[in-house]
Amino acid sequence: MKPARPKRTRLRSKAKPEMPSLTENELKALQEIIGHRFKSPDMLIRAVTHPSAVSSADSVRLSNQRLEFLGDRVLNLVIAERLIDRRKMESEGDLAPRLNSLVKKGACATAMRHLELQRFIILSDGEISSGGRERESTLGDACEAIIGAIYQDAGLSQARKFIEKGWAPQFSAAPSETKDPKTLLQEWAQGQGLPLPDYTVLSRSGPDHQPTYEVEASVTDRGSAVAAGSSKRDAERNAAALLLKSLTGDT
Template sequence: MNAVGSDLASVEERIGYRFRDRSILELALSHISAVKGEAPRLRSYQRMEFLGDHVLGSVVSHMLYLAFPEGEEGELSRRLAELVREEACAEVAQDMDLGPFIRLGPGESQSGAHKRRAILADVAEGVVAAVFLDGGYEAAHQVVERFWRPRLETPRRPLRDAKTVLQEWAQARGLPPPSYREVTRSGPDHAPRFTVAVDLPGLASEQADGASKQNAQKAAAAAFLVREGVWKKDES
């Protein structure tokens, strides 16, 4: 087996899918800097990344629809955006250990382009597209399920606005909606600073600062949720 074939076999092992046509996988790993001759954009992963973005969105949307039967459209959209954003795709590429196998031109290779978040994210989407083209939707679904499921089950960031979560929390306990009041305003007119308190009957108020009233309200709601044990501190 030649070096390229050996590399592609390693990628297959990492992603858990064996290609019938490895040239599709090779294309998904080819940065434009590595392509010589005519129409380099057509012979790099750029078209694959376009397709993979949409296949990934479709598969993750399906996963979310099944995983959160009570989730409304807004919540599902926020979860989808979190799972398919550049940072998440780059992390998946790292989990797949794709960096060493990206085909780069000499200059890009020397500059460490295989570690760049944007390139890693593009390659992850390209690999999803390659699996889809080679094995169909079900094969792509299995790969996405394997690498995106842990992120679906354990989001890295809060997926809902703190004010919305606090309102739902209060409603579940038979309380009226939280009320917000401006405590202080400081700083010059061009850069004001607001301190806002959030109140719920029978519970201590919580205060927070922000560059706008809206930001201060969100921060106060987040602080309230952390204090009550609804959110962890690193989620606020």
């Protein structure tokens, strides 16, 4: 009896996606600024990889989108802890707008510029030529992703150190406004005996990694204003600020 012939293995010639990278010197400099040497440097590289730098099929695995999601939650926790610890006499109503002002995309972008980390973001040539390296949403997303990467690599304590360093100027600066525009608009409407403001999303455009929301803020019988933002929350705040300015004349 003849021995059974071994089954042939079908080989698939599927090209392996190319992992974005930084030079050894860039990676070293980036870690020095962050103040943490990564056990897994690939995680840090992923944190600074914009979705435009990889194919759409590999975006989830190779870009910073998932780390951004995690970092946003870590940032909110650290800032909330800091406010609770240092503003012991303030109510939840006072703390919430302070929190919002320090965790929004603009605050994250400011931290990136303060640390001069924008030069390390990995972008497509097209994104670079269109000014992506200075775009607030790009900087904010990368900053949140770096926080997420630090948290996964070394835990909350190390992530907190990075946030304290990156946000130092914002922590020391006296806030120009203790309440965000949505809160101010709500208080104005209540003071006038009017219903609370309404917010309606008019449109969402742009790619998933860089959306633009257009929102209308309105107060019954008093008017409305439309504004855009890189998130629904930012668009609502911008629309509220415009409407409040038209209603009160305040700058």
